[in-house]
Amino acid sequence: MGTTDASDTTVELPHGTTVTYAASGRRLLERDRHGHDLARLSWRDDDTLASAAVRIPDGSWLTIEPHATSDAPWGLSDRLWHHGTPLTVFAALDYAQIAAIPPLAEPSRLPPGGGTAVLNLLAGLAIDQRRASLRYEGPYPSEELFLALLECFHYEGGGSDPLQAFRTGSLAWAPAPYERDLTQPGVWIQRRERIEKVTWEGRAYYRHDWQGVLRHAARRIRDSGGSVICSLWAFEGPVEDHLRIDAQDALAVLPVEPPSPCVVPALPGVLAGLAAVVAARSLPVLGPLIMEEVAGLRLEWAPLTRDLVTLASDRLCLSNRLLPLLRSRQATASTHEERTGAAIATLAELAHLIGDVLRRRVQARLAALPEREGKRILEADVALPGTEIARAIAGAVRALN
DSSP: OOOOTTEEEEEEEESEEEEEEEEOOEEEEEOOTTEEEEEEEEOOOTTTTEEEEOOOTTEEEEEEEEEEEOOOSSSSSEEEETTTTEEEEEEOTTSSSSSOOOOOOOOSSTTTTHHHHHHHHHHHHHTTOOOEEEEOOOOOHHHHHHHHHHHTEEEOTTTTTTHHHHHHTEEEEOOOOEEEEEEETEEEEESSEEEEEEOOOOOOEOOSSTEEOOOOOOOEEEEEEEEEEEEEEEEHHHHHHHHOOOTOOOOOEEOOOOOOOOOOOOOOOOHHHHHHHHHHHHHHHHHHHHHHHHOOOEEEEEHHHHHHHOEEEEEEEEEETHHHHHHHHTOOOEEESHHHHHHHHHHHHHHHHHHHHHHHHHHHHHHHHHOOOOOOOOHOOOOOHHHHHHHHHHHHHHHOO
């Protein structure tokens, strides 16, 4: 796969990535500036893609099998493989003429970074083919897909609410692939005009701002004194710094104080209120499923290592490092109105932290259902009543006040 010969040409991108093209103009190979293979493509004589593979942040490879099956909601589909195991399918593409961003059947089955690695390859091919923009016309235009597309494309249009425009199918995406480096084992750096994402030991750190869209991630990248710092982030500031990357990409692991061993159960009503905020920010059809999911969970403040939130079995844990920050916020509020405002802001912040893990749990549960049942649930015109959301949030505010 991706073999080259003397007639091939190689182009160097702004941050040192090299792309090798066959005499036909077809992309064959991508390498980072250190010489690590990142993508390999093999083409047939009729200009159709025979196979492709992309490296993902853990160093393994995700393989694309074109036109593998017709057993999918949209018909003909390409299959994704990982470690010799079939994972999921997406709508079949003509890779010589990328015309759209395809829908993916089960995104929750992909390993971390797998979805954006495939999208980045598609963005690169679209650049090769001088495609000004592509559209996503599949089902379920979720917030997770929107954020993934931001890593590999720039949206066009959308006005003041591009996410809503995406959900209604009125957003176009101009290809803007990132370059990535395998700086050292376990470290993956993505950049365009700047470092935008760092994956270290399976943890992904993000910029807060992406083309004007604010990404509320528990792990954040910021600039400091000519270096890039990767931190845990909450309540408008760093909670714990983990990595420093200097201008030459030299990386330093920063020391971290061990967490307190104490475990503190959350006050009754707080989890339901947090789930209601998450539901209000999610696709309407996911709202009832999110509330059902948290009914079987208990929320605790617990000692977490290099993380702010974990979900395992029936325990949803928030880092107990956040408790002093939360108490400080409430202590500075002197009136009932100020305490209520601080409680609402706290709920909003904590809901951002737990939102992704709750949605992933719900999506994994849906993926485990028989296809017909999962499709029925997702296509149902069901949403949480606004009164139920408001009641749950009000209960959580009272608990925090």
